Each structure stands twice: as structure tokens, then as C-alpha cells.
Amino acid sequence: MKTLRDIGENGLLRSILPLLPQRPDTLVGPGDDCAVVRVPGSPDDWLFTTDPVIERRHFLPETPARLVGRKAIARAVSDIAAMGGTPLWILVDLVAPAATPLSRIRGLYDGMIAAARKWNLGILGGDTAEGDTLELHITGVGRIPRHTAVLRSGARTGDLVYVTGTLGGAYLSGNRHHLLFDPRLEAGRFLAENHFATSMMDLSDGLAADLPRLLDASKRGVRLEAAAIPLSRAARQSSHPLRHALCDGEDFELLFTVPPRLRARFENAWKNRFPRLPATRIGTILATPRQRLLHLSDGSAIPFRPGGYQHFLTHEP
DSSP states (O other), X not given: OOOHHHHHHHHHHHHHGGGSOOOTTEEEOBTBSSEEEEOTTOXXXXXXXXXXXXXXXXXXXXXXXXXXXXXXXXXXXXHHHTTTOEEEEEEEEEEXXXXXXXXXXXXXXXXXXXXXXXXXXXXXXXXXXXXXXXXXXXXXXXXXXXXXXXXXXXXXXXXXXXXXXXXXXXXXXXOOHHHHOOOOHHHHHHHHHTXXXXXXXXXXXXXXXXXXXXXXXXXXXXXXXXXXXXXXXXXXXXXXXXXXXXXXXXXXXXXXXXXXXXXHHHHHHHXXXXXXXXXXXXXXXXXXXXXXXXXXXXXXXXXXXXXXXXXXTOOOX
């Protein structure tokens, strides 16, 4: 009998998502960073996303509760940023063992409340349940002007591939990036409002896991330049910098594509708008979906294969 370990998260999604019923007002269903829904009479399209944060998977028992609460909200906000939208409301489901100290629960909510105030969100409520592990399940709702959501499926042949910030090492010793990251809300809106990005997603499972998802959605290949991938300080100080940048996950930077005809205008506008946030060109979209290459600094090329974190297959925290 097959198990989730046999097929992994990606295999599960491929088998389940096509079966889910949709309404006519659903513009984008499962498979992107957010679902997109159109409400008659609204000038906006509506964005819906959900994310769990689970003890020993997304944080350790000794992690300060306030930071766990912040991370839970920030993950949902990052999904909405990846569509170019504005987050508005949050719902919270709490699962906890009965023996959990009340002070820890209060710390979780202190972190979520501070995050909601930071990003101007309303927390509408949610539910609580007893369970074996401490978990937060967040549902985020946002909006974006009609017809402007940037999807994973929009990359075209010749488009240039960019990432914001630096990648890798989010969980390495002494690095708390996975707890303290700021979702790229302004950058996502900038890319959507100015029609620079043809496709976009956030990097939660690592470049080697998430870029193939964008390529699959767009039915395209890629030429990725290893030497161009921006490495975080933590990754640079490790023994395998590129591996960390490709596979660690929890970067929560934006991965997006820009048509080559817009390159100069985009890069100039970006530098003026975000002088302290780099947007680095790391590759080019290719026409053939099976042509996915990682060009190394010595001039050789190897196949760019899916990697990074995948639930049910990857077991390291």
C-alpha cells in the first residue's frame, strides 16, 4: 500500500487538486500562492491562503512563543505578497496539548497581535482544539485590483528570472531569519502595479523546490546561473553555500520573471524604489519544459533537478 512517504507532497497535490470542486467565481483555484475569487460588483479580486506552523517542524519547543506567533502571521502575509496583493484579515486555529502553559499561549497571541498591527490586519477569530502538538493554522484574506494578480503560470520564453534579497541558511546556527523575515509586501505590489512581473511566487521551500513549481505552472524550462544566486551571510559562511541557497527553504523572498524588453526600465525603477533591497537576475526562462539547466561557475552545466524541502519526503527539521 502506497503511503505519503512514497509520493511526497508534490505527488499528493497532483492527485488531489484536480478533484476539488470549484465555483464559477473562482478565478484561480488550488496550486498558486493564493486562490483568487471575484465577487460581483467589487472593484477588487479577493485572495485566500492558509498555512500551518507546527512545533518541531516549523519551530522548536524552546523558540520564544512571541516569535512563533509572528512567524505564523508572516507566512500568510508572504503568500499574499507573492500575488501582488494587500492582506486584510486573519483567522487563527490553535491546536495545543492540554498541559501547555497559559503563558506560552499568551505569548503566541502577543506575537500574532503585534504582527497584525504591523501589517494592518484584523484577526477575526478562529477555533481551538486539543492535540498532541502545538500548532497554529492561519487563514489569510487579502485583495488586489481586478485582473492584476501575478500568478505562477505567467512566465514566457526569454523572460528573466529574479529573486529579492539573499537565499540560504535560514535555520543555520545563530540565524533566526525564518522567525524574523519581513514579507515582501511593498515589492510584490510594486511588481504587480507596474506590470513588471509575468509570474511570481514566494520562496518557502527553497529555490530548488519552488522554481520547478513555477516552471511546471508556466510549462517552461530554465537556464539558472549558479554564480548569480545571491547567498545570505549564513550560507556564505557554511561549507556548502550553494546547496544551502538552493535547498534550505524558509527564505520568504520573491521569485519572479520579467520580460527582457522591460529589463532596463524595471531595474532602474527597482533601484529607485528599493535602494536597500537587491533584485538579482539569476537565470532565463526557456521554451522547452524539460530543458532545465544549472550553469556552474566553471562553465559546465548540469540538470537542474527539484530539491529543497518537500513534506513527507524531507525529514530534517
